Amino acid sequence: MSTKSLALTLTRPKTLELRSVWQDETLRSGQLLVQVEYSSVQPQDGDMFNCSGRFTELELPHVLGVEGVGVVLKSRCETFEEGARIAFILKKFFSDESHGCWQRRLILDEHRAMILRVPAVVGLNQVAACTTSTAAALAFLKYFPPTSRIIVTAACGAVGLATMQLGALRGHQMIGLVRGPERAAWIAKELVRCGSITVVDTESPGWIRLACPLTGKGELVAPSPDTDAGAGADGLIDGVGGEVLTLAMEELLRVRAIVVRYSAVLEEDAARVDAAQQKHRLLVKEGSVEDFMASLDAIQQVEAAFALIADARYRPKAWHVASVKEVVECMKDQPIWTRHATQVKPGRIGRIIWKFE
Numbered sequence: 431m432s433t434k435s436l437a438l439t440l441t442r443p444k445t446l447e448l449r450s451v452w453q454d455e456t457l458r459s460g461q462l463l464v465q466v467e468y469s470s471v472q473p474q475d476g477d478m479f480n481c482s483g484r485f486t487e488l489e490l491p492h493v494l495g496v497e498g499v500g501v502v503l504k505s506r507c508e509t510f511e512e513g514a515r516i517a518f519i520l521k522k523f524f525s526d527e528s529h530g531c532w533q534r535r536l537i538l539d540e541h542r543a544m545i546l547r548v549p550a551v552v553g554l555n556q557v558a559a560c561t562t563s564t565a566a567a568l569a570f571l572k573y574f575p576p577t578s579r580i581i582v583t584a585a586c587g588a589v590g591l592a593t594m595q596l597g598a599l600r601g602h603q604m605i606g607l608v609r610g611p612e613r614a615a616w617i618a619k620e621l622v623r624c625g626s627i628t629v630v631d632t633e634s635p636g637w638i639r640l641a642c643p644l645t646g647k648g649e650l651v652a653p654s655p656d657t658d659a660g661a662g663a664d665g666l667i668d669g670v671g672g673e674v675l676t677l678a679m680e681e682l683l684r685v686r687a688i689v690v691r692y693s694a695v696l697e698e699d700a701a702r703v704d705a706a707q708q709k710h711r712l713l714v715k716e717g718s719v720e721d722f723m724a725s726l727d728a729i730q731q732v733e734a735a736f737a738l739i740a741d742a743r744y745r746p747k748a749w750h751v752a753s754v755k756e757v758v759e760c761m762k763d764q765p766i767w768t769r770h771a772t773q774v775k776p777g778r779i780g781r782i783i784w785k786f787e
């Protein structure tokens with residue numbers, strides 16, 4: 431028997447409609463029926479909305495969304511009982527065999543999604559702001575030995591914020607690069623409880639000179655060509671590419687530092703990036719949430735991070751909570767003076783999430 435649900439559906443490029451959908455909710459072994467309470471707007475949702483980038487051939491109508499949080503309504507899965515509060519991330523960000531998560535009632539299983547328990551004292555809205563970004567941060571931090579000195583670009587983006595906080599909570603020295611003095615001030619004030627966190631505004635003139643002492647580059651230790659020792663940061667986690675990445679690789683890293691790169695779309699001066707890599711013998715890794723989700727202890731690691739939210743040591747940031755109707759405005763190109771929160775509005779810190787009313 432089919433049951434009616436609602437799905438925020440991309441019907442044409444740049445057109446989202448809240449549509450009724452009918453689905454057979456008879457569960458197979460291992461499946462859960464979930465009432466989705468919140469989801470988030472990810473950069474790739476923006477590309478899907480515009481049918482741009484890798485989504486020019488997207489078959490429409492299509493339901494967007496790769497993650498969400500909600501409550502289990504029915505269960506044929508041993509791990510999650512009815513009433514359990516869960517977060518989930520689709521295991522395939524692209525080419526998932528079905529529609530996405532922007533549906534009120536969703537059938538999931540552990541083959542299709544990483545499903546995580548939300549601690550009783552943590553709000554679903556808090557976890558909605560950090561589900562994928564927590565997994566991403568853990569995926570990228572895994573390359574670093576204890577007490578590393580790590581530079582993070584786009585430190586006020588959703589992934590950047592999670593990486594800064596979870597890195598500091600693990601005992602690393604985190605150095606964030608952000609655009610704009612307000613963001614630098616926000617990080618310095620709000621994330622101080624996590625541990626060692628410093629920040630540099632890459633819009634200030636000569637920012638690289640300000641960053642040098644924070645990364646150890648100002649120390650009078652000549653980098654040795656034969657050892658790992660030497661002045662400069664132990665690593666860099668980058669999701670933006672461009673001049674910030676290039677300069678950081680050239681000026682701020684020690685010999686044999688680790689560079690984790692995770693953005694799909696990066697514009698850069700490839701020759702300079704290659705030259706910096708060769709010169710400092712940098713170890714470049716590709717960061718991938720999808721690979722992380724395949725690791726045996728991924729669920730345990732993300733749930734441990736969610737537990738840190740309970741005592742306010744890890745503080746996910748929802749920049750804006752949109753209604754279903756407003757999501758479309760958040761995704762459209764808007765003039766700079768728009769009253770709507772958009773993905774590209776200057777000064778954004780953290781994730782746009784949205785709530786199913």
Ligand SMILES: NC(=O)c1ccc[n+]([C@@H]2O[C@H](COP(=O)([O-])OP(=O)(O)OC[C@H]3O[C@@H](n4cnc5c(N)ncnc54)[C@H](OP(=O)(O)O)[C@@H]3O)[C@@H](O)[C@H]2O)c1
Pocket residue numbers: 472473474562563566584585586587588589590609669670671672674692693694695717718719720774775776777778780781
């Ligand atoms: N590989 C993976 O498994 C994986 C997983 C998650 C995300 N990602 C990718 O990682 C990227 C970031 O994801 P997110 O969720 O953190 O996105 P997000 O919340 O939109 O954050 C992106 C941040 O990058 C900054 N930024 C953009 N262009 C920049 C530039 N040229 N120079 C300096 N800063 C710049 C933005 O600042 P402004 O507001 O100033 O523009 C924003 O703070 C996306 O491309 C996403 O697709 C990859």
